[in-house]
Amino acid sequence: MKFSTKAIHTGVNKDSAYNSVITPIYQTSTFRFEDIGTTKGYDYTRSGNPTRTALEECLADLEGGLLARAVATGMAAINVALHFVKTGEHIISTNDCYGGTERLLRIYSGLYGIEVTFVDMTDLEKVRQAVKPNTRLVWIETPSNPLLNVVDIRALTDIAHQNHALAAVDNTFLSPYFQRPFELGADIVIHSTTKYLNGHSDVVGGAVIVNNQELGTRLSELVNALGQSQAPFDAWLVLRGIKTLVPRMKAHEENANKLAKFLDQHPKVAKVNYPGLPTHPHHELAKKQQSGFGGMISFEVKGGIGNVNKLLKATRIFAIAESLGGIESLICHPATMTHASMNPELREKAGINERVIRLSVGIEDIDDLIGDLNQALG
Numbered sequence: 001m002k003f004s005t006k007a008i009h010t011g012v013n014k015d016s017a018y019n020s021v022i023t024p025i026y027q028t029s030t031f032r033f034e035d036i037g038t039t040k041g042y043d044y045t046r047s048g049n050p051t052r053t054a055l056e057e058c059l060a061d062l063e064g065g066l067l068a069r070a071v072a073t074g075m076a077a078i079n080v081a082l083h084f085v086k087t088g089e090h091i092i093s094t095n096d097c098y099g100g101t102e103r104l105l106r107i108y109s110g111l112y113g114i115e116v117t118f119v120d121m122t123d124l125e126k127v128r129q130a131v132k133p134n135t136r137l138v139w140i141e142t143p144s145n146p147l148l149n150v151v152d153i154r155a156l157t158d159i160a161h162q163n164h165a166l167a168a169v170d171n172t173f174l175s176p177y178f179q180r181p182f183e184l185g186a187d188i189v190i191h192s193t194t195k196y197l198n199g200h201s202d203v204v205g206g207a208v209i210v211n212n213q214e215l216g217t218r219l220s221e222l223v224n225a226l227g228q229s230q231a232p233f234d235a236w237l238v239l240r241g242i243k244t245l246v247p248r249m250k251a252h253e254e255n256a257n258k259l260a261k262f263l264d265q266h267p268k269v270a271k272v273n274y275p276g277l278p279t280h281p282h283h284e285l286a287k288k289q290q291s292g293f294g295g296m297i298s299f300e301v302k303g304g305i306g307n308v309n310k311l312l313k314a315t316r317i318f319a320i321a322e323s324l325g326g327i328e329s330l331i332c333h334p335a336t337m338t339h340a341s342m343n344p345e346l347r348e349k350a351g352i353n354e355r356v357i358r359l360s361v362g363i364e365d366i367d368d369l370i371g372d373l374n375q376a377l378g
Ligand SMILES: *Cc1c(COP(=O)(O)O)cnc(C)c1O
Pocket: 073, 074, 075, 076, 098, 100, 141, 145, 170, 172, 173, 191, 192, 193, 194, 195, 204, 205, 206, 323
């Protein structure tokens, strides 16, 4: 089956009692045993639930992985994935990762004695130099948040494997529709399903997907032991959202492309970061490893922070809000919102200055979106 068909059909047919076309919500904490040691495959919802299984089958299929676990949030997914690393081992992470990832890595290094090095992964030589004998995990996020830097997944997974380390990719920004990290050598793919996969800004969720049995067994054990699994109703919402992933991603991208071009030639805009623009420094790489450029844009306005504030207050359709990937358009100020928890020095070094504005481009009519930013820019 092709991707669009899988998005709709994988994980359904869970209801042998009534043949419901849509997967039911098994809103139960526990399952009755037939006799000692015999169940119908489920005993307790933390360990497994048929609604969640349906979502997990769908996620694994869409990413081209072997096994997926649906967890409570994107941060829960990252938390679980970091448990593949032990005390005394070393993680190399991209320096402009999601703010919550940077915070969690810092907490981990303090609590558990895990070494973390943040590097600019657009420079592969710097990544090679950061490798140590105890490097266990290379943490990749591309395109990055909020600057939309694109890094070479194939080259980075090669560096990880040459050094007996695992390579994990946070694939939240593009979804498996536009980027398939397992085909580029990744061992672990994580998602905040809160974003494009669910796509309707009405649930928080996460996923960890692996492509071999050894990691899969450990992953299942970790999710159950850590108690990170996603609630059945939330899993059902994400599964429902995924059914329209393909048409949504196409619409997000079409709008983002047009909006990026509009901003790029606006006299009050200093700089636009969108991998779909031929002027983007990583445009060729994005074309090679992605099948689309996605729906996220960031840009800098000319002048000082006053102009940023003015713009953020003046939009009518774009709501000032954290998060991304939903059907509605959002505008955000990373330095004080999504990346506020980030170490300020690292933030500056990564280029996330206070003039950067991030857009999650929704699927509204493009004329209305351009009109809104046009009036707000004044
Ligand atoms: C939102 C986000 C996360 C965290 O996900 P939550 O669902 O908010 O916990 C992780 N990585 C990226 C790239 C994100 O955008």
